[in-house]
Amino acid sequence: MNHNHPVFTDNDPQSELVTLNLGPTHPATHGVFQNVLQLDGERIVSGVSTIGYIHRAFEKIAEHRPFYQITPLTDRLNYCSSPINNMGWHMTVEKLLNIQMPKRVDYLRVIIMELSRIADHIICNTIIGQDTGATTTFLYLFQFREHIYEIFEEVCGARLTTNIGRIGGFERDFNDIAFAKIDKFLKEFPKALKEFENLLTRNRIFIDRTAGVAEVTKETALEYSWTGPLLRATGVDYDVRVSDPYSSYQDFDFEVPVGTSGDIYDRYLVRNEEMWQSVRIIEQALVKLKTEPKGIFHADVPEFYLPPKQEVYNNMEALIYHFKIVMGEIDAPKAEVYHAVEGGNGELGFYLINDGGRTPYRLHFRRPSFINYQMFAPMSEGMLLSDAIINMSSMNIIAGELDA
Amino acid sequence: MEETTLNNNILAKLSDKFGEKVTGVSEPYGLLTFATTKDVIINVLSFLKNDLSFNFLTDITAVHYPGKDHGIAVVYHLHNMVEKVRIRIKVFISEQNPTIPTATTVWKGANWMERETYDFFGVKFEGHPDLRRILNMDDLGVHPMLKQYPLEDPNRVDKKDEFFGR
Numbered sequence: 101m102n103h104n105h106p107v108f109t110d111n112d113p114q115s116e117l118v119t120l121n122l123g124p125t126h127p128a129t130h131g132v133f134q135n136v137l138q139l140d141g142e143r144i145v146s147g148v149s150t151i152g153y154i155h156r157a158f159e160k161i162a163e164h165r166p167f168y169q170i171t172p173l174t175d176r177l178n179y180c181s182s183p184i185n186n187m188g189w190h191m192t193v194e195k196l197l198n199i200q201m202p203k204r205v206d207y208l209r210v211i212i213m214e215l216s217r218i219a220d221h222i223i224c225n226t227i228i229g230q231d232t233g234a235t236t237t238f239l240y241l242f243q244f245r246e247h248i249y250e251i252f253e254e255v256c257g258a259r260l261t262t263n264i265g266r267i268g269g270f271e272r273d274f275n276d277i278a279f280a281k282i283d284k285f286l287k288e289f290p291k292a293l294k295e296f297e298n299l300l301t302r303n304r305i306f307i308d309r310t311a312g313v314a315e316v317t318k319e320t321a322l323e324y325s326w327t328g329p330l331l332r333a334t335g336v337d338y339d340v341r342v343s344d345p346y347s348s349y350q351d352f353d354f355e356v357p358v359g360t361s362g363d364i365y366d367r368y369l370v371r372n373e374e375m376w377q378s379v380r381i382i383e384q385a386l387v388k389l390k391t392e393p394k395g396i397f398h399a400d401v402p403e404f405y406l407p408p409k410q411e412v413y414n415n416m417e418a419l420i421y422h423f424k425i426v427m428g429e430i431d432a433p434k435a436e437v438y439h440a441v442e443g444g445n446g447e448l449g450f451y452l453i454n455d456g457g458r459t460p461y462r463l464h465f466r467r468p469s470f471i472n473y474q475m476f477a478p479m480s481e482g483m484l485l486s487d488a489i490i491n492m493s494s495m496n497i498i499a500g501e502l503d504a
Numbered sequence: 505m506e507e508t509t510l511n512n513n514i515l516a517k518l519s520d521k522f523g524e525k526v527t528g529v530s531e532p533y534g535l536l537t538f539a540t541t542k543d544v545i546i547n548v549l550s551f552l553k554n555d556l557s558f559n560f561l562t563d564i565t566a567v568h569y570p571g572k573d574h575g576i577a578v579v580y581h582l583h584n585m586v587e588k589v590r591i592r593i594k595v596f597i598s599e600q601n602p603t604i605p606t607a608t609t610v611w612k613g614a615n616w617m618e619r620e621t622y623d624f625f626g627v628k629f630e631g632h633p634d635l636r637r638i639l640n641m642d643d644l645g646v647h648p649m650l651k652q653y654p655l656e657d658p659n660r661v662d663k664k665d666e667f668f669g670r
Contacts, residue, residue: 151639152637152638152640152641155640157648159624160649160655163655164655164656195533196533322559322560323611323612324613325560325561325562325614325617326613336585338585343585343588435532435533436532436537437532438533438535438581438590438592440562449562449581451563451579451581453567461567462567462568464563464565466562466563466581470616471613471616471617473616474615
């Protein structure tokens with residue numbers, strides 16, 4: 101048997117280094133990550149990351165599933181913001197099929213995606229607070245994630261792994277309760293976020309723990325293919341929503357916050373500002389929705405959009421389309437397509453190759469957590485162990501997305 | 505329209521530099537795609553990075569086409585963040601001897617992407633500093649994304665394509 105795992109042997113009795121196995125299930129790392137660290141006192145001398153503990157072979161499974169059955173797989177990538185993954189996948193297929201979406205669907209999608217972005221950033225930023233010793237902030241803001249999940253529940257019936265929407269739009273229209281909940285959220289969340297910022301942003305202890313820790317230059321970040329809030333914290337204003345707009349993001353007026361030094365404090369500030377911008381985007385979307393014709397929640401593409409069950413039982417065409425979609429018999433062009441969306445952690449890309457079969461010939465997920473995380477061990481060298489822990493929190497590595 | 509002119513410019517510069525090594529040019533959904541060979545791939549990547557400012561390596565992955573002469577395609581996605589252009593480069597390599605020079609010399613971030621590609625397709629990146637499996641267990645013995653490895657019990661008959669007219 102070939103053991104490639106890092107094995108640190110204590111051959112040298114004079115060595116004063118301690119080997120620490122941080123993980124796979126360590127309470128401080130919020131997920132299944134293993135890092136074998138060599139410590140000199142509290143300082144990390146070297147580290148090796150071992151990942152793959154929750155690898156579920158999604159790319160292989162996706163080669164054996166018709167398009168609509170791949171949505172639940174994407175749920176389980178970054179499970180803190182599943183709707184972005186779902187819609188990213190739907191938009192990839194829509195790009196392949198050349199489906200033009202009605203504006204109203206785009207705006208509804210934007211609302212859901214921005215809500216998930218807020219949920220994602222809430223988790224990350226409150227966890228940074230938690231790991232630096234400020235449990236209060238965690239408790240203050242975390243309940244709003246719950247409110248966001250209630251909105252998802254109203255729209256699609258699920259909370260965490262949402263499987264929200266369909267290829268071609270949404271499964272059903274947003275009901276009045278959903279809109280009421282969104283309004284309520286928009287009214288209450290800014291107050292709580294302000295309070296959260298008051299607790300942390302100018303907090304001396306928090307700044308001491310985070311500012312200047314794990315600084316990254318833009319050059320290094322680009323060299324390591326970082327995207328998302330991590331890259332923006334270093335000062336690069338790259339956001340897929342702006343550089344490569346999808347789902348009508350070009351209609352919205354929002355800013356892309358950037359940091360300067362790429363340290364943990366900057367990442368925290370960038371994520372906070374992004375939450376404010378998301379709130380702005382949702383408000384604009386709600387205004388825009390008023391001018392759109394009511395009741396449109398999917399594109400008029402019966403051959404690709406899964407029809408409601410009621411129609412399947414009573415309508416011949418719907419039955420035929422239902423059968424074809426479920427059996428993966430839709431006429432999709434033989435082509436390859438790359439589509440990227442701005443996920444909670446960065447550029448979430450879908451590289452889809454269709455050869456005309458029932459299932460994708462090949463589907464590859466460009467997972468931001470996976471690509472961002474490779475820098476964790478090298479950048480930990482020379483860092484204090486407790487700083488490395490908050491560095492990991494601020495990178496917001498989601499094990500599901502890391503391991504696919 | 506604008507995209508096409510931009511892509512044509514890039515292509516012209518590439519053809520000038522690498523001549524016949526740039527083949528199979530297509531533009532699916534506006535994304536310039538071409539194939540090249542493994543002896544010049546690093547030169548192509550460096551040229552794109554340094555001279556055409558494709559500063560960002562988006563992704564490296566592979567695709568398996570069993571039964572073909574060069575059955576494994578290593579696919580690179582690059583991104584020019586300033587001009588907002590993406591580009592896709594494919595290198596077809598032999599299935600029996602899947603080797604290709606590593607791109608870690610051009611981007612450090614290629615490290616894990618190449619490890620993942622090695623793990624799932626068995627592509628050996630020559631010169632890679634740490635070519636180990638990354639997601640699968642070390643003693644798996646196979647490279648599971650290759651098409652010859654079935655996902656489910658191969659004796660199952662209810663999911664065969666032939667029953668669905670393919």
